[in-house]
Structure formats: structure tokens, C-alpha cells
Amino acid sequence: xxxxxxxxxxxxxxxxxxxxxxxxxxxxxxxxxxxxxxxxxxxxxxxxxxxxxxxxxxxxxxxxxxxxxxxxxxxxxxxxxxxxxxxxxxxxxxxxxxxxxxxxxxxxxxxxxx
Amino acid sequence: xxxxxxxxxxxxxxxxxxxxxxxxxxxxxxxxxxxxxxxxxxxxxxxxxxxxxxxxxxxxxxxxxxxxxxxxxxxxxxxxxxxxxxxxxxxxxxxxxxxxxxxxxxxxxxxxxxxx
Numbered sequence: 001x002x003x004x005x006x007x008x009x010x011x012x013x014x015x016x017x018x019x020x021x022x023x024x025x026x027x028x029x030x031x032x033x034x035x036x037x038x039x040x041x042x043x044x045x046x047x048x049x050x051x052x053x054x055x056x057x058x059x060x061x062x063x064x065x066x067x068x069x070x071x072x073x074x075x076x077x078x079x080x081x082x083x084x085x086x087x088x089x090x091x092x093x094x095x096x097x098x099x100x101x102x103x104x105x106x107x108x109x110x111x112x113x114x
Numbered sequence: 115x116x117x118x119x120x121x122x123x124x125x126x127x128x129x130x131x132x133x134x135x136x137x138x139x140x141x142x143x144x145x146x147x148x149x150x151x152x153x154x155x156x157x158x159x160x161x162x163x164x165x166x167x168x169x170x171x172x173x174x175x176x177x178x179x180x181x182x183x184x185x186x187x188x189x190x191x192x193x194x195x196x197x198x199x200x201x202x203x204x205x206x207x208x209x210x211x212x213x214x215x216x217x218x219x220x221x222x223x224x225x226x227x228x229x230x
Contacts, residue, residue: 003158
């Protein structure tokens with residue numbers, strides 16, 4: 001069964017460093033998402049991406065964050081200058097079509113900022 | 115803004131018994147989706163069951179069923195004949211059907227333990 005895959009599974013970085021989290025969505029899906037979960041808190045929406053552009057973003061998704069789909073398969077989340085509070089589990093998700101409703105999630109990338 | 119509340123941080127059930135996980139939500143919209151996602155330890159979230167708000171009939175998927183009370187804004191998940199593999203975090207989620215918003219709004223989750 002097709003899956004959303006994410007790399008790395010765990011990354012430790014120093015505050016102020018750039019981090020890129022990678023995701024390979026399911027191949028025939030058209031909508032792509034990043035969510036994050038700070039330990040002990042809710043899963044929060046960061047950004048949605050469709051037709052090679054951001055379709056919606058949350059307040060969390062400030063100028064430090066960017067997403068792109070450079071080669072038609074990978075979907076990346078970049079954090080330009082990490083802060084301690086960026087430590088979280090980051091989940092990528094994809095959806096086949098509008099209003100199908102079902103998101104397929106990856107296993108997550110745990111980011112630890114020291 | 116929509117909110118989703120799961121009032122039970124942890125629940126436990128004996129194998130083969132039935133358990134109900136609670137979820138309430140707040141919205142001013144009339145059309146929306148509701149979901150229950152399951153996240154086993156160190157695994158990805160997978161969809162357990164979904165409900166479209168315009169459907170009056172409660173969704174069922176094998177041993178999983180929901181009690182959707184639209185007026186009360188309640189969406190509980192019932193797991194019948196619980197199995198050890200049901201042990202996981204369960205997240206209730208809301209998604210708007212209107213207005214072009216695609217984001218899921220999640221509750222904080224309920225950790226379900228299944229005792230042999």
C-alpha cells in the first residue's frame with residue numbers, strides 16, 4: 001500500500017541552524033501538508049500546498065518557514081534559523097483530491113533544537 | 115475558529131470489551147467533516163473513520179463506529195471487541211467543508227491501552 005515517507009526520522013540541530021525536512025507524498029496525490037506536534041500538545045496545522053503554491057498557512061508558518069516541491073516528488077519543509085521552540089514532531093501528509101477529506105500521514109520527523 | 119476537545123487523556127479497556135472515546139467540537143459551520151485518526155507507537159496516523167456532517171447516519175467501519183450528535187457537537191468513537199492492536203493514540207479531527215480551508219483541526223488525543 002502506498003505510503004507517505006519522511007526523512008530524517010530524527011534530527012538534532014543547534015539553535016540558529018537551517019533544517020530541511022523531506023517528504024515523499026503518495027504519487028497520485030495533489031494536496032500536500034505539514035503539521036507539527038510539540039510534545040504533549042495538539043497536532044497543529046502549518047501549511048497546505050497545491051498546484052505548486054501555498055494554498056493556506058497558519059500563524060505558526062512565519063518567514064522562517066518555507067516549503068517547496070522541487071522535483072515533482074519530494075515535498076520539503078525548510079526552517080531557516082531554528083529556535084528552541086521549533087522542537088517538535090513534524091508530520092507530512094498528502095491528499096488525493098479536493099474534498100476527499102482523507103489525509104495520509106507520514107511517520108513524522110522529530111526535530112530537536114539545542 | 116473551530117476547536118476540538120478530547121476530554122479523556124487516557125483510557126483503558128480489557129481485550130474483547132467495548133470502549134468509547136469522547137470528542138466535542140465547536141463550529142459555526144453547517145457542513146464539515148469529522149475524523150478519528152489512530153496513531154500506534156512510532157507509526158504514522160491512519161484514518162479510522164470519517165463522518166460528513168450532512169449525513170445523519172452514523173459511520174461504521176467494522177468494529178469501529180461513531181455516535182455523531184450534530185446539535186450537541188459531539189462525535190464519539192466506539193471500539194467493539196477491542197484487540198491488543200487497537201492500543202494507540204486516537205485523535206479526533208475537524209475539517210471545514212466550505213470556504214476553501216483544507217486544514218484539519220485536531221484534539222489533543224486520547225491514549226488507549228488494551229489490557230489482555
